[in-house]
Amino acid sequence: MRWRLLQAAMCGVVILGVAAGPASAAGWADALFSERAHDFGPVARGAKVRHDFLLVNRLPEPISIVDIRASCGCTSGRASASTVSPGQAAKVEAEMDTRNFVGPKATALFVTLMTASGREAEVHLGV
Structure with missing residues (x-):
């Protein structure tokens, strides 16, 4: 019985650790953008x-x-730019073509970033 409880507890710790990984990894990447959403308004x-x-590299290593x-x-x-050195900036341009829809439209860009040390994260930019 104790063995089963110990197994269940360890499984829970492993699951929580895996679930927390991407959220904490994305935090560093989210902070690199001055804004993560833009509303074009009526067009x-x-x-x-x-x-x-605008993406500003505030990390001590290059970002790809x-x-x-x-x-x-x-x-x-x-x-x-495909690589952004520490202290440098790059722009991620979003373009929306309104020819094929009428009315409000919410879309997104998913930007995948990787540091030189191998940390990877995906940033959601709302358009």
Whole structure:
């Protein structure tokens, strides 16, 4: 009986440790962006609107922008640099094409970052 309780307790600790990992890893990456959401407000149908999200590397090591994915086909993203040195900045440009929808639209960019020491995190930028 004690053995089963000990096994259950250890399993819970392992699960909590795994669940806490990505959240704490994302914290360092979230802090690199001055803002993580932008509302374009009302725009004319068919317009292409753009917004730059500023990433400032406050870490003591270089950061690589590994990937930028969009949540839908109406949004795209690109980075002004693939590697950002300590103290330097880069822009992640979000572009939304309004030709294929009417009314409010919430989309996102998912930016995957990696440090030189191998820490990886994904940042959600709301558009």
